[in-house]
Amino acid sequence: MRIKRLKQPKYLAGGIVGGLYFYWYFFRTFFGTPTRGRGVTLVASPQNLALFESLGALILLTILLVAWIIPHQRAALTFTEAEVAFLFPAPISRRGLIHFKLLRSQMAILFTTLLLTLVTNRFGGNAWIHAAGWWLIFSTLNLHFLGSSFARTMLLDRGITNWQRRLGILALVFLTAGVVIVWARQSMPAFEPSRFQNPDAIKEYAQQVLTAGPVPYLLYPLRLVVRPFLAPNPLAFLYALGPALLLLLAHYWWVVRSNVSFEEASVEASRNLAEKVAAVRTGNWQGARKPPKRKRAPFKLRPVGPPAVALLWKNLISAGHAFSLRMWISLAVFAVCGSVAMGHASGGSGLRPALGMIAAMLMAWSLLLGTQLLRQDFRQDLPMADILKSYPLRSWQLALGELLAPATALTGIQWFLLILVVGFLWQPAAAKIGWQSWVGLGFGAALVIPMLDLITLQIPNAAALLFPAWFQAAKGGGAGIEVTGQRLIFLIGQMLVFIVVLIPAAALFAGVFFLVKMLLGTATAIPLASIAAAIVLAVEAALGVMLLGWLFERYDVSAETAG
Amino acid sequence: MIQVEALTKLYGEFVAVNELGFEVKPGEVLGLVGPNGAGKTTTLRCLSGIIPPTRGSIHICGHDLGQDPIAAKRELAFFSDEPRLFDYLTVEQHLAFVARIYQVKDYEPAADRLLEELEIAGKRNALPGELSRGMKQKLAIACGLLHAPRVIYFDEPLTGLDPIGIRRMKDSILKRARDGAATIISSHLLHLVEEICSHILILKDGRKIAHGTLAEITQQFAAQAGETNLEEVFFRATSEAGKDSH
Numbered sequence: 001m002r003i004k005r006l007k008q009p010k011y012l013a014g015g016i017v018g019g020l021y022f023y024w025y026f027f028r029t030f031f032g033t034p035t036r037g038r039g040v041t042l043v044a045s046p047q048n049l050a051l052f053e054s055l056g057a058l059i060l061l062t063i064l065l066v067a068w069i070i071p072h073q074r075a076a077l078t079f080t081e082a083e084v085a086f087l088f089p090a091p092i093s094r095r096g097l098i099h100f101k102l103l104r105s106q107m108a109i110l111f112t113t114l115l116l117t118l119v120t121n122r123f124g125g126n127a128w129i130h131a132a133g134w135w136l137i138f139s140t141l142n143l144h145f146l147g148s149s150f151a152r153t154m155l156l157d158r159g160i161t162n163w164q165r166r167l168g169i170l171a172l173v174f175l176t177a178g179v180v181i182v183w184a185r186q187s188m189p190a191f192e193p194s195r196f197q198n199p200d201a202i203k204e205y206a207q208q209v210l211t212a213g214p215v216p217y218l219l220y221p222l223r224l225v226v227r228p229f230l231a232p233n234p235l236a237f238l239y240a241l242g243p244a245l246l247l248l249l250a251h252y253w254w255v256v257r258s259n260v261s262f263e264e265a266s267v268e269a270s271r272n273l274a275e276k277v278a279a280v281r282t283g284n285w286q287g288a289r290k291p292p293k294r295k296r297a298p299f300k301l302r303p304v305g306p307p308a309v310a311l312l313w314k315n316l317i318s319a320g321h322a323f324s325l326r327m328w329i330s331l332a333v334f335a336v337c338g339s340v341a342m343g344h345a346s347g348g349s350g351l352r353p354a355l356g357m358i359a360a361m362l363m364a365w366s367l368l369l370g371t372q373l374l375r376q377d378f379r380q381d382l383p384m385a386d387i388l389k390s391y392p393l394r395s396w397q398l399a400l401g402e403l404l405a406p407a408t409a410l411t412g413i414q415w416f417l418l419i420l421v422v423g424f425l426w427q428p429a430a431a432k433i434g435w436q437s438w439v440g441l442g443f444g445a446a447l448v449i450p451m452l453d454l455i456t457l458q459i460p461n462a463a464a465l466l467f468p469a470w471f472q473a474a475k476g477g478g479a480g481i482e483v484t485g486q487r488l489i490f491l492i493g494q495m496l497v498f499i500v501v502l503i504p505a506a507a508l509f510a511g512v513f514f515l516v517k518m519l520l521g522t523a524t525a526i527p528l529a530s531i532a533a534a535i536v537l538a539v540e541a542a543l544g545v546m547l548l549g550w551l552f553e554r555y556d557v558s559a560e561t562a563g
Numbered sequence: 564m565i566q567v568e569a570l571t572k573l574y575g576e577f578v579a580v581n582e583l584g585f586e587v588k589p590g591e592v593l594g595l596v597g598p599n600g601a602g603k604t605t606t607l608r609c610l611s612g613i614i615p616p617t618r619g620s621i622h623i624c625g626h627d628l629g630q631d632p633i634a635a636k637r638e639l640a641f642f643s644d645e646p647r648l649f650d651y652l653t654v655e656q657h658l659a660f661v662a663r664i665y666q667v668k669d670y671e672p673a674a675d676r677l678l679e680e681l682e683i684a685g686k687r688n689a690l691p692g693e694l695s696r697g698m699k700q701k702l703a704i705a706c707g708l709l710h711a712p713r714v715i716y717f718d719e720p721l722t723g724l725d726p727i728g729i730r731r732m733k734d735s736i737l738k739r740a741r742d743g744a745a746t747i748i749s750s751h752l753l754h755l756v757e758e759i760c761s762h763i764l765i766l767k768d769g770r771k772i773a774h775g776t777l778a779e780i781t782q783q784f785a786a787q788a789g790e791t792n793l794e795e796v797f798f799r800a801t802s803e804a805g806k807d808s809h
Contacts, residue, residue: 293690294653294688294690295651297656297659301659301660301663302663303659303662303663303666303667303668303669303670304663304666304668305663307663307664307666309663310660310663310664313660313663314649314652314656314660317651317652317656318649318651384647384649386608386613386643386647387647389612389613389614390611390612390613390636390639390641391636391664391665392632392633392634392635392636392637392664392665393633393664394633556614556615557608557613557614558574558605558608558614
């Protein structure tokens with residue numbers, strides 16, 4: 001279906017851009033084209049090899065601990081319903097089923113290996129060594145996850161509950177960490193934060209901890225898994241390969257020898273998988289996610305009033321408990337009190353301005369990228385487009401209703417951050433431009449933020465209506481080179497539109513500001529200029545809503561679902 | 564109440580519905596039947612404003628669906644074969660949402676009555692994921708009937724219902740028809756169509772091949788006098804239409 005879709009020019013463009021991106025960023029280095037100025041390298045020097053090994057082993061350890069601590073279900077090998085129907089009743093041993101599952105998982109492992117090799121090859125090293133190293137790591141992890149699921153099931157069968165298991169593992173982890181800490185206190189210089197003023201000092205300390213004392217021994221098995229990947233040359237790779245393969249075989253032996261029943265849980269898992277696949281195939285991406293929980297309505301919805309509010313109400317329920325009026329009021333009170341308290345507590349230190357800058361950066365980031373996180377709009381409701389089209393609403397009312405929930409949520413977040421920015425940067429700003437101007441700037445920003453959010457949300461929603469195959473509910477959605485290309489196009493497009501939309505508002509702001517400043521001063525000029533800019537943005541937002549409504553009206557449900 | 568003239572829907576070169584015209588008066592129940600791919604669902608989606616027709620006109624209670632879709636949609640309700648619900652809204656929240664969309668003032672008594680009639684009053688706080696298929700369908704029906712539509716479309720209304728649910732559904736359809744609603748039912752269950760429909764429209768390959776009361780269609784296609792079985796009439800009508808087209 002994806003290949004068929006590429007016949008349409010709009011999807012083909014995404015495919016071309018995605019292909020160029022992948023070639024330029026990943027495949028060029030395979031064909032011998034050197035990349036300029038690599039700042040970061042994955043090639044470990046002889047001095048750093050032990051440190052890299054230990055770091056890699058530490059990452060693997062974290063992954064394995066999560067696999068042992070978090071899951072709570074019984075062991076299940078995921079088969080499709082067809083596989084369950086054919087293989088389970090067939091004269092195939094349990095070992096045969098496990099072998100089938102392991103072989104099938106190799107497809108995903110090989111694909112992931114290829115992808116990661118393309119990524120890591122940019123940072124130096126031999127591509128084939130990296131590929132083999134990744135394969136060993138993922139194959140070992142895959143077997144370990146399976147073995148750990150069997151072990152967890154065995155513990156459950158013996159009456160050891162999930163929480164008892166978790167506490168036991170955490171106790172072991174803390175005990176081990178305690179041993180390392182005791183050794184570090186006895187063997188190394190005292191830990192003083194003032195010593196770590198630069199990255200080199202931190203790196204040196206980490207190197208000492210990770211390469212001396214008990215840590216390398218504790219991490220030894222995992223270092224064996226990572227060692228082939230970090231091998232600097234083919235000879236070192238071959239030398240490291242033997243132990244890694246032995247460890248892989250040991251995992252294999254552990255999995256096939258585990259005497260644990262997985263059939264019942266596998267049948268249940270395959271049924272759940274089939275339901276998700278069926279939901280996705282009918283365009284209902286919501287059905288592919290975990291079942292939602294009951295959520296309280298953010299406010300009482302009266303039966304009479306602007307119908308777009310019904311969509312706002314519905315989508316706020318979808319967004320969750322976070323978006324209730326009580327929560328926002330609490331956040332605002334916290335922000336104000338927090339800023340004031342911080343002002344008294346921190347004295348002349350740089351903490352408050354630093355927090356203010358962080359809040360300002362978060363605000364700017366949320367303007368550009370927050371729209372990708374909050375998707376309770378057409379991107380969520382497109383599978384229900386036929387229901388929306390049957391409602392007695394004008395298309396612009398539908399468009400406005402769909403945009404209101406994420407716009408409200410984004411505005412709330414940004415106003416909260418704005419209060420923090422104004423509060424934390426009060427002193428330096430007031431000293432430079434006067435407190436009246438600073439408050440005026442805050443007021444102006446608060447005015448324009450909702451309009452900017454409405455405008456930035458229109459872009460991904462318009463894209464969802466134009467390219468519905470790539471925009472499916474909430475998280476996830478399409479995948480592939482053409483989808484990557486499409487996302488690149490829209491990221492660039494979104495930024496361009498954002499800049500273009502700002503130009504008239506910025507021009508009017510500047511004009512009104514300089515005019516009023518001459519007559520009444522800066523403190524009055526800023527709010528008045530902000531009001532003018534907000535009006536321009538409101539007009540642009542309104543035009544955008546009409547356009548989005550027009551796009552939704554043109555959206556042919558049956559043509560898109562047939563495509 | 565429902566007036567369709569020269570309704571045509573094209574997908575590129577493919578003709579899904581071809582120059583379809585018919586009328587359904589208040590109190591009538593039209594059975595829309597035809598083989599798979601005949602264009603029944605496409606027709607219903609055009610009649611409910613979900614997809615735009617390529618040509619033709621549709622009037623719902625005197626309102627042109629193309630020129631005045633808002634007024635037309637206020638009068639109608641469409642029930643698809645699969646209940647379409649929002650996974651995160653409870654039964655009660657669904658009704659509140661629909662009430663606001665259709666501006667149903669004082670909707671609570673009507674909602675209570677519908678929930679009692681459909682026997683899901685005890686599931687007010689349940690999410691669709693917690694309901695059986697039949698209950699989901701009942702919730703979809705409750706949402707669709709809340710604004711007392713005068714035009715109702717059903718696409719395979721009995722799918723997934725148990726025998727009691729089937730009986731209740733049939734009674735509900737007939738009750739609304741007696742109250743003056745114009746109803747169209749699309750179904751492969753010819754015995755259902757025979758039982759509750761006053762008129763029948765047979766579609767094949769997007770074209771109307773028969774339209775009228777059961778007696779009129781039987782007279783047109785019956786092989787022998789006295790034959791009143793819709794199933795036999797249907798097979799004869801659709802096979803004759805196939806011969807004509809070749």
